Amino acid sequence: MDLQLSVDRGSPVPLYFQLSQQLESAIERGRLAPGSLLGNEIDLAGRLGLSRPTVRQAIQSLVDKGLLVRRRGIGTQVVHSQVKRPMELSSLYDDLEAAGQRPATQVLRQDVEEATAEVAAALAVPEGTEVLLVERLRLAHGEPMAHMRNHLPADLISPKAAELETTGLYRLLRGAGVTLHSARQTVGARVADAAEAQLLAEDEGAPLLTMQRTTYDDTGRAVEYGSHLYRASRYSFDFQLLVRP
Known part of the structure; x- marks a missing residue:
């Protein structure tokens, strides 16, 4: 996943929400197409300097929206964009x-x-x-x-x-x-x-x-x-x- 993601630690917006919004925007704009793998939570957390629970919460919010799905043995995958x-x-x-x-x-x-x-x-x-x-x-x-x-x-x-x-x-x-x-x-x-x-x-x-x-x-x-x-x-x-x- 080659995306330019960043978070603003000085913002009052929760870090997980900042991340989920950027990922949702990437899905809507086609930068993350249906079938794309999102990548490993540990790697994503390391890239952004975030905790795993924060990354997991961001991903779960998109799973709840139906934009992502967790597949055993495959990873987190983009389903579609609304x-x-x-x-x-x-x-x-x-x-x-x-x-x-x-x-x-x-x-x-x-x-x-x-x-x-x-x-x-x-x-x-x-x-x-x-x-x-x-x-x-x-x-x-x-x-x-x-x-x-x-x-x-x-x-x-x-x-x-x-x-x-x-x-x-x-x-x-x-x-x-x-x-x-x-x-x-x-x-x-x-x-x-x-x-x-x-x-x-x-x-x-x-x-x-x-x-x-x-x-x-x-x-x-x-x-x-x-x-x-x-x-x-x-x-x-x-x-x-x-x-x-």
Whole structure:
């Protein structure tokens, strides 16, 4: 493990937490890829001049988060990183790519169908209007991350499956001349049913994050309605909150 790690003994932040934060950052940025061995606790303690209990506590905090796993006969190994997605009008594909997470996509369905009441209300069209459904499974480092269902006006774009597998939907919209302006989004949570668990490689009843988003262009037209499921064990939303003056 060739990482530049250091601790500030004059800081009020506990030493174990400083170390765990640096290791977590290295995992999130891909400097410690899934499958990497973290190394020996004794060696790590010696390099940083820390006690073994301090190093063990730092590592255990990442084991508890599911980022590391201790394997007998192998050592401490990186499992995966949790994606922390900023609350911006961006596609998951672009966010994963920017974070070095090696995104991939499986197109599960791409078809024109009649808008349900929910979809019609989101896109501001009459119920029964023909809309494009794009259903995908998004992966990072070969692991399922999200099940994504997007409805769009049928006359907006007609992407090929190969395009959906190699880039994000918002990038395709921009390439078609659509200027994305704003969105309304709702985030929630529920447990996975049997089909969702199988698709997302989770146990039935595992926690899932839910997200519904309606995106508008610069004319105010609704151009996309997304209904997505994310693995809570691999994914979180990152908010920045401001105090009102």
